Amino acid sequence: MKNILPLLVFLLFASSACAAITLYEVEGTTFSADGSFNTFYVYSDSDKNAAMEAAIGVGDREQSRVKMGFLPNWIGFNFSKQIGDLKLGGRSSFWVTINDSDSNITESGIDTRQFYGTIDGDWGQILIGKDFTLFNRSNIFLDEILLGYGNVSDTLGLIDGGGVSFGNIGTGYTYPFPSAQITYRSPDIAGFKLAIGIVDPSRTQANGEEHAPRFEGELTYNYNFGPGAITLWTGFLSQKSDSTQTGNSVDTNGVSYGARLTIAGLALHASGYDASGLGFELGAGADTTLGLPVIDATGDELDSEGYLxxxxxxxxxxxLVASYGENELDGDVGVADWENETATGAIFYTVNESLKLVGEYNINEISIGSAEEETKTIALGAIVSF
Incomplete structure (x- = not known):
């Protein structure tokens, strides 16, 4: 087995948690910008057993890098205009890797992860365009180490200089890959909000065809009480991809869920997902493209699950943050069991509203059948945002 995730895939994302700077505001029309820049010094120590060394063709390694963390650097632009009873808006954001000195020779990758318009009214909002999808969305947006570093492994090609770390992707949730979509979001009704959308489907079959879009949704509930608040959520995903050659089909279905409780300075997070035909890391389409298993040798969908x-x-x-997450893929005919787990301790220090310092220690353990790797990582970084 070769390294399965090419370093070209710098995937991670962020919410627009920063306070945007208003650049223009006249007669109901606004234009604002936000951005985030981060850099980490990272030291990783990868230990593999003989089976893993033979599988990926790489022995034990130590690696020092200066690179971005879980989130690439980004700059975003926001637009809105009130016209009668409707508020029309939009967002575009551009995500940039700074890890170009090792092999790309200053050819920085730019990834457009958001490019959408919105229509808002008393009845809710319709989003049209490209945005992060809904399945596992709150699982990752509410991850306590979203601004940190997270898991890397040599097996997945992540400890070198060309890609980001994976945070808790693959060790707690799968990635809500930015995709073309039409999504409706309801107004807040007694703390409940519903988002439901049709998404450009993922192709999980060679020469495949998709007769319907992918359907995704998420229901959230927020409740504030005295010194604290609680957020609950559950989501779903469903799609089908057919092969025009064999007549086989891959049904991808999943359920995500979670809860976050805050009381004074304490925050507790528990989330997870259960799916079939989804894959292990990045969702059905990306995992299929990268050669990660979604189905077994007979074409049956593989089950996966994770929690954080x-x-x-x-x-x-x-x-201060303590975190543990795990994903499992149940192997079947011709496919070994996969297990990936990450334990993280992190400290974030807020210098001011636009500057944070981060220190993190991370242990990732991945196994594919009898092949095993353990990677220990120290990451020290700074984040400037506006």
Whole structure:
């Protein structure tokens, strides 16, 4: 087995949590910008057993890098205009890798992850365009180490200089890959909000055809009480891809769920997902393209599941985080079992509203059948945002 995730795939994302800078605001029309820039010094130590060394053709390695973290650097632009009872808006964001010195020779990759328009009214919102999808969306947006570093492994080609770390992608949730979509979001009704959309489907069959889009949805509930708040959510995904050659089909279905509780400075997070035909890391389409298993040798869908448990405590400018996550793929005919787990301890220090410092220690363990690798990582970084 060769390294399965090419370093070209710098996938991670972020919410627009920064306070955008308003550049123009006249007669109901606004234009604003936001951005984030991060860099980490990273030291990783990868230990493999003999089966893993034989599988990927790489022995034990230590690696020092200066690179971006879980999130690439990005700049975003926001637009809105009130016209009668409707508010029309849009967002475009461009995500940039700074890891171009090792092999790409300053050819920085630019990834457009958001490019959409919105129509808002009293009845809710319709989004048209490209955005992060809904399945596992809150699982990752509410991850306590979203601004940190997270898991890497040599098996997945992540400890070198060309790609981001994976945060808890593959060790707690799968990635809600930005895709073309038409999504409706309801207004807040007693703390409940529903998002449901049709998404450009993923092709999981060679020479495949998709007779319907992918359907995704997420229901969230928010409740504030005294010194705290609770957020609950559940989501779903469903699609089908048929082969024009064999007549076989791959049905991809999944359920995601989670809860986040905050009381004073304490935050607790528990989330997970259960799916079939989805894959292990990045969702059905990306995992299929990268050669990661979605079906077994007979064409049957493989089951996968994951969960993430976290605790965080904030006092003054300091935020301490402990995190553990795990994904499993149940192997079948011709496919070994996969297991990937990550334990993380992190400290975030807020210097001011636009500057954070991060220190993190991470242990990732991945196994594919009898092949095993353990990677220990120290990451020290800074994040400037506006």
């Amino acid at each position: 448990l976290q605790a965080a405590y904030t006092f003054g400018p300091v935020r």
